[in-house]
Amino acid sequence: MSALIEVDHASKWFGELVAVSDVSFEVGPGVTALLGPNGAGTSTVLRMLCGLTPPSQGTVRVLGGDPRRDLELTRRIGLVPQQEALFDNLSAFEFVQLAAVLLRLPDPADAARRALDVVELPADDKRPVGSFSKGMRQRVKVAQALVADPEVVVLDEPLTGLDPRQRLHLIALFQRLGADGRCVLVSSHVLDEVERFGSRVLVMAQGRLAAEGDFRDIRELMDDRPHRIRIRTDDPRRLAAGLLGADGVVGVRLEGDATIVDTLDAAVLRRAVAVVARDRGLRLHEVTPLDDDLESVFRYLVEGR
Amino acid sequence: MRTLAPTRLPIYRLVLRSQVTRARLAALLGLGLVGIVVGAALGASPRADLALENNLIVPGQLLTGTRFVNTFGLSLVVPVTALVFAAAALGDPDEEGTLVYLWLRPVRRSRLVFAAAAASFTVAWPVVVIPLGIAAAATGGGADLVTGTIGSATVALVAYTGIFCALGLVTKRSLVWGLLYIFIWEGFVATAADTAAQMAVRTYSRSLLESITDVPLRGTFVDTPASIIVPLLVGVVALAFATWRLTRRDID
Numbered sequence: 001m002s003a004l005i006e007v008d009h010a011s012k013w014f015g016e017l018v019a020v021s022d023v024s025f026e027v028g029p030g031v032t033a034l035l036g037p038n039g040a041g042t043s044t045v046l047r048m049l050c051g052l053t054p055p056s057q058g059t060v061r062v063l064g065g066d067p068r069r070d071l072e073l074t075r076r077i078g079l080v081p082q083q084e085a086l087f088d089n090l091s092a093f094e095f096v097q098l099a100a101v102l103l104r105l106p107d108p109a110d111a112a113r114r115a116l117d118v119v120e121l122p123a124d125d126k127r128p129v130g131s132f133s134k135g136m137r138q139r140v141k142v143a144q145a146l147v148a149d150p151e152v153v154v155l156d157e158p159l160t161g162l163d164p165r166q167r168l169h170l171i172a173l174f175q176r177l178g179a180d181g182r183c184v185l186v187s188s189h190v191l192d193e194v195e196r197f198g199s200r201v202l203v204m205a206q207g208r209l210a211a212e213g214d215f216r217d218i219r220e221l222m223d224d225r226p227h228r229i230r231i232r233t234d235d236p237r238r239l240a241a242g243l244l245g246a247d248g249v250v251g252v253r254l255e256g257d258a259t260i261v262d263t264l265d266a267a268v269l270r271r272a273v274a275v276v277a278r279d280r281g282l283r284l285h286e287v288t289p290l291d292d293d294l295e296s297v298f299r300y301l302v303e304g305r
Numbered sequence: 306m307r308t309l310a311p312t313r314l315p316i317y318r319l320v321l322r323s324q325v326t327r328a329r330l331a332a333l334l335g336l337g338l339v340g341i342v343v344g345a346a347l348g349a350s351p352r353a354d355l356a357l358e359n360n361l362i363v364p365g366q367l368l369t370g371t372r373f374v375n376t377f378g379l380s381l382v383v384p385v386t387a388l389v390f391a392a393a394a395l396g397d398p399d400e401e402g403t404l405v406y407l408w409l410r411p412v413r414r415s416r417l418v419f420a421a422a423a424a425s426f427t428v429a430w431p432v433v434v435i436p437l438g439i440a441a442a443a444t445g446g447g448a449d450l451v452t453g454t455i456g457s458a459t460v461a462l463v464a465y466t467g468i469f470c471a472l473g474l475v476t477k478r479s480l481v482w483g484l485l486y487i488f489i490w491e492g493f494v495a496t497a498a499d500t501a502a503q504m505a506v507r508t509y510s511r512s513l514l515e516s517i518t519d520v521p522l523r524g525t526f527v528d529t530p531a532s533i534i535v536p537l538l539v540g541v542v543a544l545a546f547a548t549w550r551l552t553r554r555d556i557d
Contacts, residue, residue, distance in 0.1 A: 071413070074410055079405070085403045
């Protein structure tokens with residue numbers, strides 16, 4: 001893989017707050033997803049890649065240059081920032097054309113029309129972007145990032161606010177850009193969203209790189225970890241007694257009217273619960289995984305718990 | 306061969322467009338209107354033909370008009386208007402999060418800053434200088450007062466635009482800090498000592514007004530060339546600082 005993005009032991013702190021801690025990775029052509037819960041440091045990494053903030057320690061190289069110092073590099077990097085704000089009194093065409101002018105494209109109007117066409121927005125819509133829906137604004141942001149056909153495209157939560165059809169359209173667009181040899185780095189905190197990119201994944205948690213590799217490997221790793229399930233029944237003690245010794249169960253405890261079960265295989269446990277409940281005549285009220293949220297997954301990857 | 310589109314003009318136009326909001330214009334034109342009304346009232350009120358000021362005999366209307374322009378125009382309208390527009394020129398995009406769309410382009414930071422400041426000056430000048438010029442004329446102070454008002458207000462506006470443009474990039478509370486500078490530093494501290502006065506734009510604009518109208522004003526000790534050159538220099542240096550700041554700071 002020829003690396004278009006190289007991050008070497010980069011850290012970033014804001015006063016006392018360590019946003020990114022000793023992160024190293026390389027990204028080549030294709031789509032790479034940067035996955036992390038809110039506050040994991042993904043946006044800071046993306047900002048460092050675009051030169052919006054310098055690393056406090058370590059180095060960040062994009063296309064062989066320093067994005068913070070090399071002004072000409074901005075021509076080759078397209079960014080979709082996380083914040084929603086746009087120049088609200090401009091139309092979508094004016095907004096994207098402004099980007100094209102500042103990027104010194106030979107025919108800014110034509111470039112703006114093409115970029116808007118890519119995100120399925122009409123160039124002749126005179127309405128100011130301030131009146132646009134969240135999804136439309138998001139697409140305007142993508143259009144301005146792509147207007148100069150950059151080699152590196154950095155997208156911070158680009159699918160936020162889009163309807164399912166628009167999501168599919170943009171995901172297909174990102175995949176197409178990746179297949180064309182562009183380096184597309186997309187951040188997200190939605191696991192299923194990242195799965196659809198079907199790509200290489202960098203997982204960040206608590207400012208550190210927790211895992212990196214193919215999404216399927218990460219998913220497997222996530223599925224193999226221990227799970228904690230809360231079960232409510234009309235007789236938690238009898239249920240707990242029945243589950244002790246069941247396949248895959250590594251721990252059982254009572255918490256009020258609930259039975260909390262630690263298991264290595266959630267699917268096997270669910271079957272065991274059904275059998276125990278049937279055999280003992282118990283009525284099941286609730287079977288809820290307590291750690292299926294992304295935060296728990298990241299915590300497991302980072303801390304192994 | 307196709308020529309590449311220049312980058313300075315679009316930034317200038319963009320900031321210009323975002324600066325002109327109805328609320329801002331209404332408030333500041335209202336302030337200018339108050340000046341015109343007060344100026345007309347001063348002009349209409351009976352005055353002695355000649356007055357003695359600091360051992361100098363000056364026309365009464367000119368004395369009243371000059372004092373009014375100094376107090377209302379140079380001390381209040383000019384700095385406050387400059388603050389409202391200049392602090393917002395880059396401060397608003399910074400606060401809203403749209404600065405990234407200008408910063409992440411191959412445009413020299415100095416170009417960005419100077420285009421934004423120029424846009425701010427373009428909006429502020431007619432809003433502040435024209436009503437003040439009319440107000441000065443309405444006082445009956447004569448052509449010298451009108452010239453002095455336009456000249457001193459313009460020179461002061463350049464300095465304030467630079468200072469407040471930079472302030473907009475330094476702090477998110479630029480309006481508060483700007484008002485503190487105008488009223489506490491310039492209006493209070495700078496009146497107490499000559500050293501402090503030298504670091505107040507108002508000293509220079511007032512001196513210029515005095516030299517053009519020949520009406521002695523308090524706290525003026527700067528000669529005419531300095532009263533023009535220093536504020537212009539202050540404006541440029543402040544914009545250079547803003548450029549430096551924009552180059553080194555984090556962008557959200």
